[in-house]
Amino acid sequence: MGKENIGEFEELILLLILKLKEDAYGLAIRKALKNQAERTVTIGAVHSTLNRLESKGFAESYLSEATDKRGGRRKRLFTITASGKKALEKSRDLKVSLWTSIPELAVNKI
Amino acid sequence: MGKENIGEFEELILLLILKLKEDAYGLAIRKALKNQAERTVTIGAVHSTLNRLESKGFAESYLSEATDKRGGRRKRLFTITASGKKALEKSRDLKVSLWTSIPELAVNKI
């Protein structure tokens, strides 16, 4: 892949980071994957993809502070970068354009 | 990938098979990739993906008959299967659902 292309699982996770806003970290993303995308994967799969997204510059991470809730250790929270958002938009535009040109797949209203 | 998941390049090619209708074969798909998706890949990349799609049951191929135009040899024409179409629809529905729930990415009209 030419560096600017994004895999399908990477894209899914990037979308979920955006959707989860202030609460985008490994386990929460895994849960969202299950609930909102019917995709059950191990936590290792999520984390290695997150790392890859970060090293490609599509996402960034930082450690959260206080642990207010029970259990657990500091969370590594993720945010999307401008480059990541651009990749998502590009992907969306291409899909919309293709669907529109294929009657069998065209989306009427969203 | 869990067998029913489709990679991003596989999906793109499947979409182009649908779009090209009666004229979906290696080189034509490569050309469409370039023109309609700004994606320049070698012909080998296209063919190995087509083979993978076929072995997964998302596409089918058959050899065309007469060579009416200049040059060339018989074409291997591809069509999408019911399973392939279902995969595309599933993917589309997930994307639309996610975009809709993310204001920054929501599509107004298509």
Next chain:
DNA sequence: GTACATTTGTTCTACATAAAATAACAAATA
């Protein structure tokens, strides 16, 4: 109150599958 199980989390390592390039081969026509 202190030992230990449990919960919530990340990191590390290894492997399977998908993506992509390159080169070889095949057949028709200029």
Next chain:
DNA sequence: TATTTGTTATTTTATGTAGAACAAATGTAC
């Protein structure tokens, strides 16, 4: 016989996925 239009085969790299080790905080039992 060189060129065009095509497919097949082989190899390398990138993505996707699992599994287990490790870490820190809280719960619970005595």
